[in-house]
Amino acid sequence: MARITRQNDDTTFDCAEDDTILRAALRAGIGMPYSCNTGSCGNCRFELKEGAVEHLREDPPAWSERDLKRNRYLGCQAAPRGDCVVKFRAMDDYVPPHRPAIRKATLRAVTKITRDISDFAFEIEGDAAFEPGQYALLHVPGVDGGRAYSMSNLGEDGTWRFMIKDMPGGAATDWLFAAEPGAELVIDGPYGTAYLRPDVPRDIVLMAGGSGLSPMVSIARAALKHGLLDDRKLHLFYGCRDEPDLFDTDMLGDDLLARITCTPALSEPGTGAAWTGATGYLHDVVRDHMGEALAECEIYFAGPAVMAAAIQKMAHEAGVPMDRLHFDEFY
Ligand SMILES: Cc1cc2nc3c(=O)[nH]c(=O)nc-3n(C[C@H](O)[C@H](O)[C@H](O)COP(=O)(O)OP(=O)(O)OC[C@H]3O[C@@H](n4cnc5c(N)ncnc54)[C@H](O)[C@@H]3O)c2cc1C
Ligand code: FES
Structure with missing residues (x-):
């Protein structure tokens, strides 16, 4: 077990040699910034001041020669090789609501x-x-x-x-x-930090690309369970390529289906298909359906990185304040 000291305020936490600086910090309740946890986004970068670390993943996409020269590593991949002194800015938004x-x-x-x-x-x-x-x-x-x-x-x-x-x-x-x-x-x-904010009284927009459906369904189920749908609307948008990529909405259950709107959109409907629903990319469909109301909603989305980038751009152009967007990019 290595002892990690955060130089910023001299707090310390323990990290097993097969664990990583990020995960050990979160297990200790410290709000180290991060997102993907798999070496792809770079949000968990920290500076190594003393000691040695080794990246568990060889050549993580978010790490470069430049980082190496500046003694910077990725918290989600860096395992300690003995006691270390590290520097990173801890933020309240990243303090885990449940210790991993x-x-x-x-x-x-x-x-x-x-x-x-x-x-x-x-x-x-x-x-x-x-x-x-x-x-x-x-x-x-x-x-x-x-x-x-x-x-x-x-x-x-x-x-x-x-x-x-x-x-x-x-x-x-x-x-x-x-x-x-x-x-x-x-x-x-x-x-993850893209979780439901039940205390925010705004209408909710959920956007899922492909398997991004998973966290959006969890949020919709929680909104129903905790009575949030009594005083706000919830719109679920699901984007996929073609009809075989659609899910059967029955899986959401009658109680939830009766309280939300659910809009599937196909980006590449097969030729000759009888599809009469929405077509196009998810961000365009959401913008067209929601119009000016979008800027007043709390927005959650999950899916491929290219979709996440398009949604952020659309939301910015629609005047949505960035602190109302909660998302995970699927690398
Ligand atoms: C926050 C988040 C949430 C996600 N949620 C979902 C979801 O709910 N449903 C879903 O279907 N997909 C989800 N994904 C995407 C999912 O993680 C990838 O599709 C999955 O990793 C593919 O793994 P694979 O081994 O089958 O593919 P492979 O092609 O074998 O592996 C590629 C993936 O593994 C990572 N990787 C490769 N080597 C290593 C290594 N040594 N250490 C760590 N990571 C490595 C890559 O970054 C890439 O993500 C999510 C991704 C992220 C970042
Ligand atoms: S959290 Fe994304 S690279 Fe570490």
Whole structure:
């Protein structure tokens, strides 16, 4: 176990040699900035002042030679090699509402949702509390590094459910889609800051691209459960390519469906298809449907990085204050 000292204010926390500076800081309740947890966004960069660290992931996309020269590392990938002194700005927004923990999980059921997305239900050991919209790292046997997946349920019955897209040739998804109920893996979480803000009294807009549906469904379910839909509207937009990518809205349940609007949009409807719903890219569809009302809403979205960039641009042009946007990019 290494002792990490944050030079900014001399606070200290412990970090196991196979853990990372970011995750250990969050486990200690320190608000170290981050987003993806997989080495892709660069939000968790810190300066190493004393000691040595090693990146668990070789060549993480968000790290460069320039960082190395300045003694900067990625908190989500840097494992300590002995005691260290580090420098990073801690922020209240990143203090975890539930301290992330590493626990064993057992696969209980897999339910197909679209042609390439299935819902995986894992029974997890220990405290199952998380905020709707958060994600966890799934450590699949034989695969280096945890893969980020967002929960689709509310953690009821000690179960975390994840809607997972089958990535052709993907190391983790190959294992997951071949797994049978009873299979075991390790889950580390919860993580993420794009969770439901129940105290904000604005109407809610949820935008999901593909498997980004998972955290958006969790947020919608929580809004219903906590009575938020009594005094505000919730609009769920779901963007995908073609009809086989659509999900059956029945899975949301009658109670939720009766209280929200749900708008699926196809970006590439097949020729000759009988589709009469919305078409086009999700950000365009949302802008056209919501009009000026969008600027008054609290907005949550999840999906591919290219979609996230287009939504941020659209929201900015529509006059949405940036602190009303909560999102995870799926790298
Ligand atoms: C915050 C967040 C939430 C997400 N939520 C969902 C979701 O709910 N549903 C869903 O289907 N997808 C989600 N994703 C995307 C999902 O994480 C990727 O599709 C998944 O990692 C693919 O893994 P793979 O092993 O099958 O693919 P591969 O192609 O084998 O692996 C690629 C992925 O693994 C990462 N990676 C590769 N090597 C390492 C390593 N050594 N250590 C750590 N990471 C490594 C890459 O950055 C990339 O994300 C989310 C992504 C993020 C960042
Ligand atoms: S690179 Fe570390 S959180 Fe994204």
